[in-house]
Every structure is written in C-alpha cells, then in structure tokens.
Amino acid sequence: MYIFDWEVFWKYVWPPTAFQNPLIRNGFIVTILVSIIAQFLGLLLGLIAALAKKSKLPLFRWLSDLYVWYFRGTPLLVQMMLLFFGLGVTHIYDFPSIHIGPWTISGAIQAGILALAINEGAYMAEIVRAGIEAIDPGQLEAAKSLGMTYGTAMRRIILPQALKVIIPPLGNEFNNMMKTTSIMVVISAGELFYGFTQVNAVIFQPFELFIAASIYYLEMTTIWSLIQSRIEASLGERKGLDKGPSMVRRLLSGEGGH
Amino acid sequence: MTLPKAELSGPCSGLPVVVHAEHIHKHFGPLHVLNDVSLQVCKNEVLVIIGPSGSGKSTFLRTINHLEKIDSGRILVNGHLIGYTERDGKIVEDSERNIARQRMEIGMVFQRFNLFPHLTALENIMEAPLHVRKLPKDQAIADAERLIARVGLSEKRDKYPNQLSGGQQQRIASASALAKQPRLMLFDEPTSALDPEMIGEVLDVMKELATEVTMLVVSHEMGFARAAADRVIFMDEGRIVEEGAPDQIFSHPTSERTKSFLSKILH
Numbered sequence: 001m002y003i004f005d006w007e008v009f010w011k012y013v014w015p016p017t018a019f020q021n022p023l024i025r026n027g028f029i030v031t032i033l034v035s036i037i038a039q040f041l042g043l044l045l046g047l048i049a050a051l052a053k054k055s056k057l058p059l060f061r062w063l064s065d066l067y068v069w070y071f072r073g074t075p076l077l078v079q080m081m082l083l084f085f086g087l088g089v090t091h092i093y094d095f096p097s098i099h100i101g102p103w104t105i106s107g108a109i110q111a112g113i114l115a116l117a118i119n120e121g122a123y124m125a126e127i128v129r130a131g132i133e134a135i136d137p138g139q140l141e142a143a144k145s146l147g148m149t150y151g152t153a154m155r156r157i158i159l160p161q162a163l164k165v166i167i168p169p170l171g172n173e174f175n176n177m178m179k180t181t182s183i184m185v186v187i188s189a190g191e192l193f194y195g196f197t198q199v200n201a202v203i204f205q206p207f208e209l210f211i212a213a214s215i216y217y218l219e220m221t222t223i224w225s226l227i228q229s230r231i232e233a234s235l236g237e238r239k240g241l242d243k244g245p246s247m248v249r250r251l252l253s254g255e256g257g258h
Numbered sequence: 259m260t261l262p263k264a265e266l267s268g269p270c271s272g273l274p275v276v277v278h279a280e281h282i283h284k285h286f287g288p289l290h291v292l293n294d295v296s297l298q299v300c301k302n303e304v305l306v307i308i309g310p311s312g313s314g315k316s317t318f319l320r321t322i323n324h325l326e327k328i329d330s331g332r333i334l335v336n337g338h339l340i341g342y343t344e345r346d347g348k349i350v351e352d353s354e355r356n357i358a359r360q361r362m363e364i365g366m367v368f369q370r371f372n373l374f375p376h377l378t379a380l381e382n383i384m385e386a387p388l389h390v391r392k393l394p395k396d397q398a399i400a401d402a403e404r405l406i407a408r409v410g411l412s413e414k415r416d417k418y419p420n421q422l423s424g425g426q427q428q429r430i431a432s433a434s435a436l437a438k439q440p441r442l443m444l445f446d447e448p449t450s451a452l453d454p455e456m457i458g459e460v461l462d463v464m465k466e467l468a469t470e471v472t473m474l475v476v477s478h479e480m481g482f483a484r485a486a487a488d489r490v491i492f493m494d495e496g497r498i499v500e501e502g503a504p505d506q507i508f509s510h511p512t513s514e515r516t517k518s519f520l521s522k523i524l525h
C-alpha cells in the first residue's frame with residue numbers, strides 16, 4: 001500500500017516553502033509572464049487575422065483562412081516542437097537567449113511564447129470575428145453615413161463595441177492559456193510544471209508533487225475567474241450588457257475548453 | 259462633372275437642384291427594386307416619398323448617399339456625381355475616401371436611429387465633427403451643445419442611448435446628422451420604430467429643420483407630409499407613380515394605385 005508523504009506535499013504546495021526552490025519560484029513567475037505575453041500577442045494576431053478575413057482582397061482572406069485552418073487543425077504540442085527544434089535545426093532562427101537588463105529570456109521561452117501566441121491567435125481570430133459580426137450592421141451604415149471610411153468606422157465604432165462581446169471569451173482563453181503553458185515542459189522552457197518535473201527527477205515522488213503542481217494551476221485559474229467576474233460586472237453595469245454566467249458556474253462547467 | 263442643365267419644365271425652375279437622379283435602375287437578384295426612377299429635389303424643398311413597403315422608396319433614399327449601389331443611371335448631389343466616377347470613359351465606383359467625403363455633405367437619419375451605444379448623447383453628436391471633420395475639441399463640444407439644445411435634450415447630454423426613449427434617441431440622431439452642417443438631410447422612415455406618443459416630438463424637430471435645409475423624407479406619416487411637405491411622391495413597384503403638392507396627392511390623386519394605397523392608410 002502506498003503511503004502518501006504529507007511532508008513533501010505540504011512543502012511543495014505551500015508557496016513560502018516551495019519558492020525556496022528557485023526552480024519552482026522562477027517557474028511560477030515564468031508561467032504568469034508567458035501567459036500574459038502570449039495571450040496579448042494572440043489577441044493582436046487574432047485581430048489581424050479577423051480583419052484580414054473581412055478584407056476585400058481575396059489574398060488576405062485566403063491567408064487568414066489558411067492560418068486558422070492550420071493552427072486550429074494541428075496539435076499545439078506538435079506546433080511547439082516544430083517551431084523550437086524544427087527552426088533550430090534549419091538555422092532559420094536559432095533561438096539565441098535575449099538579454100534585457102538583468103533578465104535573460106531563453107530560446108525555449110521565446111519559442112514557447114511564440115507557439116502559444118500563434119496558436120492562440122487562430123482561436124482569437126474566430127472570437128474577434130464573431131465579436132465584429134455581433135454588431136448590428138446598422139452601426140457600420142450609420143458610421144459611413146457620417147462620412148467615416150471603413151478604417152475609421154472599425155476603430156471608432158465597431159471594435160469598441162465588439163470588445164465588449166470579446167472580453168468574456170477572451171477571459172476564458174486566458175484561463176486556458178495559464179494551464180496550457182505547462183506543455184512548454186516538452187521544450188524544457190523552465191515554467192512552473194518544468195520546475196516540478198525537475199524536483200521529481202531528484203526525489204521521485206510524482207503523486208505528491210504533481211498534485212501540488214495541479215493546485216498551483218487551480219489557484220491561478222480561480223483567482224483569474226474572480227478578476228474576470230469583476231471586469232465583466234463593471235462592463236455590464238456601465239454599458240447595459242447582460243450579465244454572464246456566475247463564477248461558480250464558469251468554474252464548474254469548464255466553458256471554452258479546446 | 260458639371261451640373262446638368264436644369265430642365266426648364268422641371269420642378270426646380272430657377273432654383274438650384276440639390277438632388278438630381280436620372281433613370282436609376284437597381285435589382286436585388288430577380289427583383290427590379292428601382293425601375294427607371296428620375297427625380298429632382300430643389301434647394302430648401304421638403305420632399306416626402308410615400309408608398310407601400312417593398313415599393314423601393316427606402317432603397318432609393320439609400321442610393322443617394324451610396325449606401326446602396328445602382329445598376330444604371332446617375333445621381334448628382336449639389337452637382338457632384340455620387341458614388342461613381344468617370345475613368346477612361348467608363349463609369350466606375352469611386353474611391354472609398356471620395357465616397358466618404360461626399361457623405362459628409364448629406365445627413366441621414368435611420369428608422370432604428372443607429373446611435374452608437376458606447377457613446378453618450380453628446381459624444382454621439384461630436385463623433386463626426388471630431389473624427390471626420392477633425393474639428394478642435396472645444397469647438398466640437400460647443401457645436402454639439404448648441405445642437406442638443408436645439409432638439410431640446412440638453413439635460414440628457416451625458417446619458418447613453420439605452421437610457422433614452424425612442425423619440426429622444428431619434429432627436430439625438432437628427433442632431434448628430436446636423437452636426438455635419440449638411441445641405442441635404444435624408445430621413446428613412448424616422449418615426450416608424452417609435453411608440454405613437456413619441457412621434458409628435460420627432461416630427462416637431464423635423465418641421466423646424468424643414469425651414470432651413472433640403473429634406474428628402476421616406477415616411478408613413480401623412481400628417482407630417484400634409485403639414486411640412488412641398489411635394490409628395492408616391493412610389494410603387496420601383497417606380498414613381500405620381501407626384502404633386504400634398505393637397506393634390508392626398509385630396510385629388512389621379513392614379514388608381516395612389517387612390518387605393520391612400521384609402522388603406524388614411525382612415
């Protein structure tokens with residue numbers, strides 16, 4: 001019979017003791033930062049792909065379709081390894097470390113951020129497109145009849161309204177993003193889960209350690225859900241949006257997974 | 259593009275022609291929605307277009323600021339060809355920027371108001387002056403305050419559209435169209451999405467405007483047409499069936515179709 005080692009579990013689930021190990025502490029910081037950066041870049045890529053999809057030029061529409069098709073139709077794990085090892089071996093880009101002041105961004109972290117962002121962009125493209133299409137066509141007509149060009153109408157009238165539609169699914173995407181960073185373990189990018197696997201390689205207690213690891217992700221997603229509910233509530237109050245599902249429902253229903 | 263020689267027999271003898279539409283044809287698939295529509299609107303005239311739904315009257319109005327393309331014919335506003343340009347002897351659609359510039363001279367008020375829900379009443383009125391005409395902010399605010407006072411809604415300046423009644427939204431929409439200082443105003447069924455008790459306030463604003471701008475109104479409001487129109491046009495099945503002074507159209511229509519339409523709507 002297996003005897004659960006509570007001492008190891010508590011040591012690694014309790015941040016003040018766990019963070020004494022730099023692998024866990026730095027891994028935690030990397031996970032948070034990578035999530036934020038990759039989600040932000042993913043939103044930008046999604047916006048570009050969504051606008052390209054609505055372009056008058058067939059080439060742009062076609063490129064947008066191709067991008068969404070490929071990156072939603074293939075596994076992120078494969079994309080990430082292709083990007084890091086594939087590009088590395090061809091010397092198209094060697095992923096050298098980048099030094100910014102006291103910080104060093106390793107090649108693996110760069111590749112991880114890029115792969116997550118590009119993959120996320122393909123999902124965000126559809127979310128942004130749906131957000132734009134949710135806006136009453138009369139809004140674009142009204143903007144045009146005021147003398148706005150398509151670009152001005154998008155920037156001043158359509159996108160600010162679409163943002164309100166985009167924010168709830170964007171929040172869900174970020175929730176997924178924090179969890180998905182864990183697959184960067186395959187390129188040894190030094191995020192949180194990588195830290196736990198390294199500790200496990202030394203003490204081999206995967207049951208205790210990986211439960212502890214899972215609890216960190218649970219904490220991050222729960223705190224984020226609370227923040228997200230606040231954001232949505234404040235948006236709803238000011239602009240008369242319908243209230244979204246409650247936080248408890250959001251957590252238990254596993255909305256927006258892919 | 260020069261102003262076509264005003265036909266002396268036309269309705270505008272002597273007056274400047276603001277809208278000149280000739281032989282407009284448009285199809286939606288197999289449907290011939292505009293069938294050889296020709297029309298002139300004179301400076302400061304108030305022209306009301308009536309007709310059954312599906313008669314093409316809204317579509318015609320929307321061709322005047324090129325929200326709808328046309329298949330053939332041409333439309334001039336203040337002597338400028340709308341939506342199209344001549345290139346190497348062929349008529350082609352004009353550039354987006356030129357079309358946008360042409361629309362700046364034409365105010366349009368929609369049936370469902372189409373205010374911008376993320377902006378307050380005052381910000382809605384300021385939107386085109388600030389971001390299309392690029393006026394300085396102080397001036398845009400001053401102009402917007404003057405316009406909102408003119409439609410009698412100064413106390414609602416900081417409300418969002420969803421906090422306003424339909425009639426109030428429509429008055430803000432009128433002020434917002436007027437902020438461009440247009441020489442021509444188009445109204446597309448401005449009262450048909452309103453509760454009956456709110457129609458009066460919108461019509462009052464329109465009657466006041468009618469004294470100083472050229473107006474082309476698609477409407478079911480026969481009361482407004484009688485009181486404010488200089489001329490009434492009856493359209494059916496994509497054609498202009500009859501036109502004349504309001505009294506003539508409402509009291510002595512000559513066409514059987516006009517008579518039957520009016521008998522259904524007036525009583």
